[in-house]
Amino acid sequence: MAVARSVLELIGNTPVVEVSELSPNPDVRILVKLEGVNPGGSVKDRVALSLIEDAERAGVLVPGATLIEPSSGNTGIGLALVARVKGYHLKVVLPENVSVERRQLLAVWGADVIESPGSEGSNGAVRMAQRLAAEHPEWTFLYQYANPANPRAHYEGTGPEILRDVPDITHFVAGLGTSGTLLGVGRYLKEHDPDIEVWAIEPPSGEMVDGLRNLDDGYIPPIFGELGGEKLLDRKTVVGPRDSIEWTRRLTDVGIFAGISTGAALAGAVRCARQIERGVIVILSPDGGWKYLSTGAWTGDIDEVTERAKKVIYF
Amino acid sequence: MTVEVRLPTLLRPAAGGSPSATLDGATVGEVLQALETAHPALAGQVLMSDGSLHRFVNVYLNDDDVRYLDKLDTKVADGDVVSILPAVAGGES
Numbered sequence: 585m586a587v588a589r590s591v592l593e594l595i596g597n598t599p600v601v602e603v604s605e606l607s608p609n610p611d612v613r614i615l616v617k618l619e620g621v622n623p624g625g626s627v628k629d630r631v632a633l634s635l636i637e638d639a640e641r642a643g644v645l646v647p648g649a650t651l652i653e654p655s656s657g658n659t660g661i662g663l664a665l666v667a668r669v670k671g672y673h674l675k676v677v678l679p680e681n682v683s684v685e686r687r688q689l690l691a692v693w694g695a696d697v698i699e700s701p702g703s704e705g706s707n708g709a710v711r712m713a714q715r716l717a718a719e720h721p722e723w724t725f726l727y728q729y730a731n732p733a734n735p736r737a738h739y740e741g742t743g744p745e746i747l748r749d750v751p752d753i754t755h756f757v758a759g760l761g762t763s764g765t766l767l768g769v770g771r772y773l774k775e776h777d778p779d780i781e782v783w784a785i786e787p788p789s790g791e792m793v794d795g796l797r798n799l800d801d802g803y804i805p806p807i808f809g810e811l812g813g814e815k816l817l818d819r820k821t822v823v824g825p826r827d828s829i830e831w832t833r834r835l836t837d838v839g840i841f842a843g844i845s846t847g848a849a850l851a852g853a854v855r856c857a858r859q860i861e862r863g864v865i866v867i868l869s870p871d872g873g874w875k876y877l878s879t880g881a882w883t884g885d886i887d888e889v890t891e892r893a894k895k896v897i898y899f
Numbered sequence: 900m901t902v903e904v905r906l907p908t909l910l911r912p913a914a915g916g917s918p919s920a921t922l923d924g925a926t927v928g929e930v931l932q933a934l935e936t937a938h939p940a941l942a943g944q945v946l947m948s949d950g951s952l953h954r955f956v957n958v959y960l961n962d963d964d965v966r967y968l969d970k971l972d973t974k975v976a977d978g979d980v981v982s983i984l985p986a987v988a989g990g991e992s
Contacts, residue, residue, distance in 0.1 A: 706988040729988065761988070784967075789987050798909060799944060802955030802986040820964035855962075 592669060595622055595629045596741045600749045600866065603838050606831075606850065611862035614853050615750055616835075617742070620842060620872030624665040625658075625689070627742070627870045631764060632662030634737035635726040636670065645724055647671060652716055652723045654678075654700070654709035656761075656897045657686030658871060659728050664693030675723070677713040679705055682897050685875040705789075705897065706761070707803050729762045730806035738768025746866055747776055754863035757853045759845045760784035760820065761899055763808040765868060770816045781818040785852035787845075787899050788824055819856075825893035827851040829881050832873070836882065843871040844881055844898040900925055900975050904934055905982040913940035927960060928971030930981055945983055955986045 588594050598621050604613045619627035639645045650673040653663055660676035667674040674695040678687065681702030690697055698716070700709040710729060717725035728734045746753060746769060756773055758765045763784075770782035807813075825844075831854070832847030840846075846869035853865045873882070879896060880889050905919045914920065915938065922937070924930035928950075935941050942948075945956055950971070952958060958965045959982040965973045975981065 710988055789984055799953060799955045799985050803988045804955070804986050805988065814966060817967055820967045822959060822962045822964075 590669065591623045592633060592666065595624075595633050597745060598622065600746070601838075601840070603835070603840070603850075605838055606834055606854070607857050608854055609857040609860070609862075612857040612860060613864045614850070614857065615864065615866045616840065616842075616846070616850070616869050617746060617866060618840070618842070618869050618872075620869060622662075624662045625871055625874065626662060626843075627765065627868065628658035628662035629665065630662075630737040630741055631659060631728060631734050631762075632666045634733045634741075635728060635731055636663070636666050636672070638731070638733035638736075639724065639726060645672065649673070650675065650723045652677065652713055652720070652725050653728065654706070654713035655728070656706050656709065656899065657682050657690075657875070659762075660695060661686065661689045661693065663726075664690055664695035667695070668693045675716075677709045677716065679709050679897055681895055683875055684878050689875065702895075707801070710803065728764065732807060732811070734762055734764035735768035735771070735807055735811060738765050739772050740768075742868070743769040743772025747773065750864060750866050752864050753780060753866050755781045755783060755853075755856055755860070755865040756868075757783040757785060757849050757856060757865055758868040759849055759870060759899055760786045763805050763813050765870075767807060767811045767813055767816065769868070771811070774816065781856075782816060783852055783856055784817050784820040785823050785848050786820065787828070787848060788822055821852055821855065823848040823851045825898075826886065826890040828898075829886065829889055829893060832881055840869070841873040842869045843873055843876055844879070844893065845870050848899070900977050900979070902930055902975050902977070902979045902981050904930060905980060907984055909985065910941065910944055910983065913944060914938040925974060926969075926971065927958060927965050927973045927975060927981060930975060931958070931971070957984045957986055958982070959984065 600615050600617045602615050607614045622629040652675045654677040664674050676695050677698045679702050680699045700712045773780045828844050828848035831850040832844050849867040853867045922930050922933040924933050
C-alpha cells in the first residue's frame, strides 16, 4: 500500500472477514465488514468525510466555520476528526447516557460536547441540535439524519466495496439508526441484483419512548422517507441487549473485538441464517470494542451487563 | 388466535391504564381492530380511519416490524406478542 498523504485517505476500503464458524446453518456463510479499522474507529468516518466535503463543494463551509451535529457518538467522533484535520470547530449534541469512552474521544479531537437528556435518547439530541442551529445561524448544521451525503457515502463507498469483495452476496444485514448505511448500501446492491435482501436490525426502543408526550413527537429520519426506505428494506427486526452482548462475546472466539451493535447485527444474521436454506450474508460491523470496555460487556456477569446496557446507548 | 398486545406508555391512558391486553384475531390487523373495539379512545392512534397504520407507529409481531412482513395481513399464532411502539430515532449505525 502506498503512503497516504493524509489520514483522511485512509477512510474506507475496510476488510471483510469470514465468520461462518458462527453460522447455525452449514449452507449459509456469514462475513463481517470491519468498519472499526477506519482512522476514527467507526463507519461514521465515511459519513463525516462525505458530509463535510459535500458542504465544502456547495460552498457552505468557510475556513474556521463551526459545525453543530446531534450524535450518540460515532458521527460526532468522525466529524471531530475530519474537522480537526480541516480546521473547523465542532459542537456535538450528545445524549448524556452514552459510554464514557465516546465522550473521551470527542475530547481527544477537541470537540465541544453539549448534553441532551438521556431519557430522550437520540430524539432528544436531534431536537436540541435543531433548536440550537436555529438560534445560531452562524453555525453549520450538516444534519446527518436528513443529508443525502450520508447515504451517498455508502452508495459510493461501502456498497461497491462489498460487491467487489463478496460478489455472491445474498443478504446484507446492518443496524438501523440514521438509516444511511442501509439506504446507501441497500440501494447499490439492489441495483446490481434486486434479489439481494436487506435486513435492518434495531435495538429495543426501551425507555426512550417514555420521553414522548404524543405520537407526533415520533421521529423517522427524513432520508429514510425521502429515499424510499420502506420499499428498500426486506426485514426490520429487533435484537435486545442480551443477544447483542452474547454475540459480541462469541465474536472474540474468532478473534474479533467489535462494539455491541456488531453483536446485534450478528444476532440478526444468525436469525436470518436459520430462516433461509442457503446464502451468503454480509454484516456491517460499525466499530471496534474499545469504546465499550467500561460497560464490562466482555467480562462482566451477563445479567448485570445486560441491565447496564439497557441504560446506555450503544447503537 | 389469542395474542398479547403490549402498549407503549403514552397509549396506556386511552386503554384504561393497562400495559397490555389479551385479544383475539387471525391477523395483526384483526388484533388491532379488536384493540380499538375494546378501547374506542385509541381510535386514530394506531389505525387511521382508512385502516392503515399511523405513520409514527411501529407494530412488531414478536421481534419483527410488520411493515416488512405482510403488514396488517400478517398472520398471528397463539401466544404471539404484538407490540405497539412509537417511531423514535435509534442510534445512528
